Amino acid sequence: MSEPFEPKIVAFVCTYCTYAGADLAGTSRLKYAPNVRIVRLPCTGRISPMFILKALQKGADSVLVSGCHPGDCHFTAGNYHARRRWTVFRALLSFTGIPEERIRFSWVSAAEGAKFAEMINEITEQTRKLGPFTQYQELQKVIETQSSY
Amino acid sequence: MAKIGVFVCHCGENIASKVDTGILVKSLSDHPGVEICQEYKYFCSDPGQETVKRAIREHNLTGVVVAACSPRMHETTFRKACAEAGLNPYMLELANIREQCSWVHSEKDQATSKAIEITRSLVEKVKRNNELKPISVPVTRRALVIGGGIAGIQAALDIAGAGREVVLVEREPSIGGHMSQLSETFPTLDCSQCILTPRMVEAIQHPKITVMTYSEVEEVDGYIGNFTVKIRTKARYVDMSKCTGCGDCIQKCPVKKISNEFELGLSNRTAIYTPFAQAVPNVPVIDKSRCTYFKNGKCKICEKSCQIDAIDFEQQESVETIEFGAIVVATGFQIQDTSVYGEYGYGKYKDVITGLHFERLASASGPTAGKIQRPSDGKEPETVVFIQCAGSRDPSKGVKYCSKICCMYTAKHAMLYAHKHHGSNSKIFYMDIRAAGKGYDEFTRRAIEEDEADYLRGRVSKVFEENGKLIVRGVDTLLGKPVEVAADMVVLATAMTPQPDAKQFAKRIGIGYDEYGFFNEAHLKLRPVETAKAGIYLCGACQSPKDIPDSVSQASAAAAKVLGLFSREQLEREPVVAAVGEATCAGCWGCVYACPYNAIEQKDIRDRNGNLVKQVASVNPGLCQGCGTCVTFCRSNSIDLAGFTEKQIFAEVMAL
Numbered sequence: 001m002s003e004p005f006e007p008k009i010v011a012f013v014c015t016y017c018t019y020a021g022a023d024l025a026g027t028s029r030l031k032y033a034p035n036v037r038i039v040r041l042p043c044t045g046r047i048s049p050m051f052i053l054k055a056l057q058k059g060a061d062s063v064l065v066s067g068c069h070p071g072d073c074h075f076t077a078g079n080y081h082a083r084r085r086w087t088v089f090r091a092l093l094s095f096t097g098i099p100e101e102r103i104r105f106s107w108v109s110a111a112e113g114a115k116f117a118e119m120i121n122e123i124t125e126q127t128r129k130l131g132p133f134t135q136y137q138e139l140q141k142v143i144e145t146q147s148s149y
Numbered sequence: 150m151a152k153i154g155v156f157v158c159h160c161g162e163n164i165a166s167k168v169d170t171g172i173l174v175k176s177l178s179d180h181p182g183v184e185i186c187q188e189y190k191y192f193c194s195d196p197g198q199e200t201v202k203r204a205i206r207e208h209n210l211t212g213v214v215v216a217a218c219s220p221r222m223h224e225t226t227f228r229k230a231c232a233e234a235g236l237n238p239y240m241l242e243l244a245n246i247r248e249q250c251s252w253v254h255s256e257k258d259q260a261t262s263k264a265i266e267i268t269r270s271l272v273e274k275v276k277r278n279n280e281l282k283p284i285s286v287p288v289t290r291r292a293l294v295i296g297g298g299i300a301g302i303q304a305a306l307d308i309a310g311a312g313r314e315v316v317l318v319e320r321e322p323s324i325g326g327h328m329s330q331l332s333e334t335f336p337t338l339d340c341s342q343c344i345l346t347p348r349m350v351e352a353i354q355h356p357k358i359t360v361m362t363y364s365e366v367e368e369v370d371g372y373i374g375n376f377t378v379k380i381r382t383k384a385r386y387v388d389m390s391k392c393t394g395c396g397d398c399i400q401k402c403p404v405k406k407i408s409n410e411f412e413l414g415l416s417n418r419t420a421i422y423t424p425f426a427q428a429v430p431n432v433p434v435i436d437k438s439r440c441t442y443f444k445n446g447k448c449k450i451c452e453k454s455c456q457i458d459a460i461d462f463e464q465q466e467s468v469e470t471i472e473f474g475a476i477v478v479a480t481g482f483q484i485q486d487t488s489v490y491g492e493y494g495y496g497k498y499k500d501v502i503t504g505l506h507f508e509r510l511a512s513a514s515g516p517t518a519g520k521i522q523r524p525s526d527g528k529e530p531e532t533v534v535f536i537q538c539a540g541s542r543d544p545s546k547g548v549k550y551c552s553k554i555c556c557m558y559t560a561k562h563a564m565l566y567a568h569k570h571h572g573s574n575s576k577i578f579y580m581d582i583r584a585a586g587k588g589y590d591e592f593t594r595r596a597i598e599e600d601e602a603d604y605l606r607g608r609v610s611k612v613f614e615e616n617g618k619l620i621v622r623g624v625d626t627l628l629g630k631p632v633e634v635a636a637d638m639v640v641l642a643t644a645m646t647p648q649p650d651a652k653q654f655a656k657r658i659g660i661g662y663d664e665y666g667f668f669n670e671a672h673l674k675l676r677p678v679e680t681a682k683a684g685i686y687l688c689g690a691c692q693s694p695k696d697i698p699d700s701v702s703q704a705s706a707a708a709a710k711v712l713g714l715f716s717r718e719q720l721e722r723e724p725v726v727a728a729v730g731e732a733t734c735a736g737c738w739g740c741v742y743a744c745p746y747n748a749i750e751q752k753d754i755r756d757r758n759g760n761l762v763k764q765v766a767s768v769n770p771g772l773c774q775g776c777g778t779c780v781t782f783c784r785s786n787s788i789d790l791a792g793f794t795e796k797q798i799f800a801e802v803m804a805l
Binding site for chain 2: 008010015019020022023025026027029030031032034037038039040041042043045046047048051054055058059060074075076077078081085117
């Protein structure tokens with residue numbers, strides 16, 4: 001393939017902090033890589049590991065989950081639940097063979113527009129180096145060939 | 150059959166310069182379910198909104214996606230437009246192709262393909278939106294104020310002044326709080342009781358305020374607009390409807406040697422007593438634990454001396470359950486027990502006292518009629534040493550925080566002492582002088598320049614007795630020398646701490662507290678008088694150490710919040726709330742645990758005969774704030790969040 005690989009990154013963010021931070025990056029006209037697709041949720045507490053897996057299944061090369069800093073959750077405790085879920089989910093990821101570097105967890109507040117932009121650029125570059133996430137497609141192929149028996 | 154309208158805004162040049170809107174419109178027009186796709190320069194403008202409304206009506210649209218700026222900008226604008234066109238306002242989504250696309254990317258083709266993906270994913274989401282109605286919660290327009298100090302009184306007066314009913318609950322026999330113990334108040338040197346007692350009388354005489362003293366809040370149930378509160382009133386053994394406050398019973402009571410709590414032990418009281426002479430209500434209380442009649446059945450002198458038969462030894466305590474729409478917490482503070490600092494000698498030497506003791510000594514209605522006298526021998530001290538930060542700003546033995554008022558009241562004490570005892574000498578050991586309020590710094594300068602208070606910057610290491618004097622050993626860091634002062638009295642500026650039962654109280658009513666026991670506000674800067682529990686507000690020193698001006702301001706702020714809540718009969722809330730599918734709920738209570746607002750209850754499901762079939766979770770739409778933590782918690786996928794349902798989010802992700 002002669003086209004350079006353009007990673008696809010899906011970001012699940014909370015409305016009150018990271019989404020607002022991304023908006024601030026926009027208002028400040030900061031430039032970052034166009035590879036990210038943001039899905040808005042009320043709180044990181046709403047983010048289910050299922051969403052992350054679905055995103056990877058549907059072609060994302062990297063997933064980002066980002067919310068309010070600990071102690072600052074607009075809904076008091078949602079980000080704590082998200083963090084605990086992430087700790088357990090991370091162990092499950094390595095068990096299933098999905099490299100942990102494909103999924104990033106971060107805290108970006110509504111004032112951190114620059115941090116958001118920087119983070120997207122960093123993740124894009126890191127994912128570019130990691131290459132496309134093909135494990136789902138490969139698994140799909142294996143299943144298809146096996147089911148022909 | 151979905152009929153989605155997609156409206157691509159140019160936002161002047163803001164979007165159009167970096168996103169090819171023509172390609173975007175063409176791409177979305179071909180997307181399944183999209184009935185119409187239009188572009189315009191400024192959709193948020195009047196003609197823009199008219200275009201959207203016309204399209205909704207003409208094409209019978211079932212959902213709308215506006216590809217424009219951030220939803221945080223114009224979601225409300227377009228929701229209103231939809232509603233006006235006859236479409237449920239929650240069938241709208243905003244695709245952010247400005248702040249998160251055209252403004253942050255430089256390559257037009259990349260920005261355009263991203264804009265297409267974003268818009269497409271939101272079309273898929275909106276196809277699964279549900280028609281939501283704002284939730285109406287009825288509001289009982291009666292407020293409960295817990296705590297009858299200056300903050301509670303102010304809040305009660307403000308709420309009642311607007312015509313709303315208030316019940317003011319105070320656990321002491323009289324309202325007034327700590328402010329009634331002060332002599333003069335900074336920075337004006339107003340006599341504390343002179344400015345407080347008119348407020349106290351106004352509160353008790355106000356037709357809209359019911360003052361319940363010697364009472365405590367026992368249980369709080371319910372939610373915003375609909376609280377059910379149990380209040381227990383202790384037995385005074387005096388009939389409040391008969392008592393005239395003549396004081397004969399107090400005069401005649403033979404038990405006279407009980408340490409007076411209001412005077413901090415500087416004088417005594419009787420078994421039947423009012424806490425202080427200006428008590429409101431001016432009805433005495435019998436201290437059951439010290440009364441001769443209650444202990445061994447004899448005496449009853451008070452009953453005999455009462456001319457109108459107001460003493461009632463058979464009086465029982467009573468419990469009342471009242472409905473309220475809002476609760477204001479104004480439970481105030483206490484001072485730290487400084488005997489933990491053995492080096493200061495508090496508790497060991499009678500003449501080492503706290504700032505509050507000094508207030509009682511300086512007070513015209515106090516145990517010494519305003520004369521500063523040593524508690525040990527009643528002599529007037531020649532040299533008084535004040536020690537600031539005796540407990541505050543000390544992570545090792547005291548509290549970490551600054552108690553805010555001590556620099557001011559120590560300066561005040563030094564000034565009062567100089568006014569009362571000319572030619573006297575006061576020395577103040579300090580770390581900093583925190584005098585940031587209006588007129589505050591000028592006030593402390595007066596203490597230094599006019600009233601000759603000697604400020605020594607340094608800490609005190611030891612206070613000990615020698616030859617009848619209290620030797621205060623410390624350091625003057627500005628001179629760089631150790632210092633020893635032979636004092637006649639030492640006054641400690643103690644730390645301001647929450648009430649001893651603050652944490653239990655907070656748990657009882659369902660609000661949060663910090664590591665010290667101060668109650669948690671919803672947001673320290675932007676929502677300082679609300680708590681995380683909707684309908685419960687905070688004011689005064691129970692939230693953090695503060696002085697009288699700030700307590701009064703906060704009280705009025707809390708009252709304003711309450712009046713805002715009471716401004717309508719029904720409370721309309723955003724319907725982005727969770728709901729439980731009772732068929733699949735297993736009653737594991739994971740969601741109950743996860744909810745930071747305690748908005749999920751346990752509900753009984755019964756059959757026609759009333760037998761319990763199972764218990765399920767039930768979301769209170771009046772309390773739910775729509776965070777969705779419960780949804781992710783649910784093991785059986787039985788709970789979902791309107792506006793961000795599982796179907797909606799998966800559709801959004803799948804379309805990316």
